[in-house]
Amino acid sequence: MADISATQTGKSGVWKSDEWQRLLEKRKRGDFQLKLAGLAALGFAILMLAILFASLISTGWQALRQTHVTVAFELSADRIDPANPIRGNYRAIVGDAVAELFPELQGPALRSATGILSTGAQNALRDLVVRDPSRIGETVTLTVPTSDPYDQLNKGLVDRTTPEAQRRVTDAEIALFDSLAERGLISKPINWALVTAADSRFPELAGLxxxxxxxxxxxxxxxxxxxxxxxxxxxxxxxxxxxxxxxxxxxxxxxxxxxxxxxxxxxxxxxxxxxxxxxxxxxxxxxxxxxxxxxxxxxxxxxxxxxxxxxxxxxxxxxxxxxxxxxxxxxxxxxxxxxxxxxxxxxxxxxxxxxxxxxxxxxxxxxxxxxxxxxxxxxxxxxxxxxxxxxxxxxxxxxxxxxxxxxxxxxxxxxxxxxxxxxxxxxxxx
The missing domain is CATH 1.10.3720.10 (MetI-like)
Known part of the structure; x- marks a missing residue:
């Protein structure tokens, strides 16, 4: 028991000692350290969660929009059999439409330009004709998705300053795409296909x-x-x-x-x-x-x-x-x-x-x-x-x-x- 001479009486009338004061300060330090450790753990967890969401959002928001191009397609009766429209030559129709967009191109250059359009363009034309065969012989204007390389280009994910040999698109293909953009044919609407379309081997067509x-x-x-x-x-x-x-x-x-x-x-x-x-x-x-x-x-x-x-x-x-x-x-x-x-x-x-x-x-x-x-x-x-x-x-x-x-x-x-x-x-x- 502490000597009475080593104790002192506070204003509240409670007897205190140097040992009691030391233990009280130690307990307060322990409480503070425990609270600090809890706050540090909570802050670390919030930081990791923020990094996770920042990483997902920084890459995932690009999928919320999809690059499209507006093209006029001639549903020629020479390309589509009215008796069996589902087996029409829609690939040729897409090629004809691209040839109208770029009349100066021929051969391999024209085939390369056709690659701007996704294969979804053929599917969209086929579905349109199957739903309404009376459209055969008309010229329809559709907004269809571009293929993935041009979607990446339009979203800025393809660095134009990268050497051509290391890019998915060549300088000539970029020039063709830019010409479409200058004519106001390129758009980037909300990608509803992300939830309304099923899976596909082509990223621009894949959905959930x-x-x-x-x-x-x-x-x-x-x-x-x-x-x-x-x-x-x-x-x-x-x-x-x-x-x-x-x-x-x-x-x-x-x-x-x-x-x-x-x-x-x-x-x-x-x-x-x-x-x-x-x-x-x-x-x-x-x-x-x-x-x-x-x-x-x-x-x-x-x-x-x-x-x-x-x-x-x-x-x-x-x-x-x-x-x-x-x-x-x-x-x-x-x-x-x-x-x-x-x-x-x-x-x-x-x-x-x-x-x-x-x-x-x-x-x-x-x-x-x-x-x-x-x-x-x-x-x-x-x-x-x-x-x-x-x-x-x-x-x-x-x-x-x-x-x-x-x-x-x-x-x-x-x-x-x-x-x-x-x-x-x-x-x-x-």
């Missing part, structure tokens, strides 16, 4: 429509399987299952399954769904079932936690007025636990939306040029579409990959925002 529908169907199947199954399993384990060694083993395995790498579920789906059951490869049905296996442990754990959070007094009051165990759970416990269950379900689905490895193993990375019409049709998903584009050597897919990542992040943020809203809107504090 097929991947969006594939992810929607897969998540729909995942929800329809995992949501009722997970809630039923969680309620049974928490409310009805006897507490014995068998249920303890089940609980431990459910907790372990929540931490199993997603690629393991992909291998399981590959062996069982595709190998044993012979289900269709690359189908959203198989993808949704695979994601359901991954999401089930999360929903079961969330359900049990939400049910356990309901006060015992609710159960006791219901039992006291004569309700059965089933009525207590279905009419009292489950409605009160539903906000927490929905939050866990949405978070589990958001995690499933971003999974790539299991979908790759069941073949949902195939090259599909049309959106799926059902859960049995071949399809891709947003994560696998990003993987495909990131692996492509074409320069135009770089910006589209970043744009697709931003779209995926937007869906993830939206789903998490919905989970937060449901929790704050319906959660009851006891």
């Amino acid at each position: 429509k097929g991947a969006l529908w594939g992810s929607f169907y897969a998540l729909l199947v995942c929800f329809l399987i995992s949501f009722p199954t997970g809630i039923a399993a969680g309620i049974y384990l928490e409310e009805f299952a006897p507490k014995n060694r068998f249920t303890d083993i089940i609980e431990i395995n459910i907790n372990n399954l929540a931490a199993v790498p997603s690629v393991v579920f992909g291998l399981l789906a590959l062996a069982v769904f595709l190998g044993w059951f012979g289900m269709p490869r690359s189908a959203p049905l198989v993808g949704g079932m695979t994601l359901a296996l991954m999401t089930l442990p999360t929903i079961i754990i969330a359900t049990r936690a939400a049910v356990k959070a309901v006060p015992p007094s609710i159960r006791e009051a219901a039992l006291g007025v004569g309700a059965s165990k089933h009525q207590v759970v279905m009419s009292h416990v489950l409605p009160l636990a539903m906000p927490g269950i929905l939050t866990g379900t949405i978070i589990g689905l958001a995690q499933a939306l971003g999974e790539t490895a299991p979908l790759l193993l069941i073949g949902m990375n195939a090259f599909i040029t049309a959106a799926p019409e059902s859960i049995l049709a071949p399809s891709t998903a947003l994560p696998t579409q990003i993987f495909i584009w990131a692996d492509s050597p074409e320069r135009g897919f770089v910006s589209r990959t970043s744009a697709a990542i931003l779209v995926l992040l937007a869906f993830l943020v939206l789903m998490n925002a919905i989970a937060v809203f449901l929790r704050s809107r319906f959660e009851r504090r006891w």
Whole structure:
């Protein structure tokens, strides 16, 4: 005990000593250092997140606009058979239109100029004639996308000062493109095809429509399987299952399954769904079932936690007025636990939306040029579409990959925002 001569009395009447003062200052320094470490960690996390979004936006925004050229096409009856317009020589029609734009060009130079237009021009002409064969013989003016090298040129991603041998476009091709721009035929509208078109081997034509529908169907199947199954399993384990060694083993395995790498579920789906059951490869049905296996442990754990959070007094009051165990759970416990269950379900689905490895193993990375019409049709998903584009050597897919990542992040943020809203809107504090 400190000597009374070494103590002093403050204005508040509290006895203090030099040792007490030293310990107090040490504690204050510890609190300050802990707060500083927390702020530093938070600042570092925000910095990394800002760098990530800055990198994605700086490259992805280029995909939000697409270079187009306005051209007049003569739908000559010599090039199109009215009896079978889908098999018309639309490539020749495009060549004739480019020849009208550059009458001074012939031979290889004309063929090079034709490369300014994307192959999507032929598809647009074919679709127009198939929809309305009466247009055969007319001259139509369409705004069609340019090919990827000229799109990159117009967006400033091709350095004109680079030696010609190291550029994708020659000086003569740049001069032709500039002449079109001087005539006001070049535009750069919003690239709605990014979400309205399916995948393509040509960057200027590639879109996310097929991947969006594939992810929607897969998540729909995942929800329809995992949501009722997970809630039923969680309620049974928490409310009805006897507490014995068998249920303890089940609980431990459910907790372990929540931490199993997603690629393991992909291998399981590959062996069982595709190998044993012979289900269709690359189908959203198989993808949704695979994601359901991954999401089930999360929903079961969330359900049990939400049910356990309901006060015992609710159960006791219901039992006291004569309700059965089933009525207590279905009419009292489950409605009160539903906000927490929905939050866990949405978070589990958001995690499933971003999974790539299991979908790759069941073949949902195939090259599909049309959106799926059902859960049995071949399809891709947003994560696998990003993987495909990131692996492509074409320069135009770089910006589209970043744009697709931003779209995926937007869906993830939206789903998490919905989970937060449901929790704050319906959660009851006891």
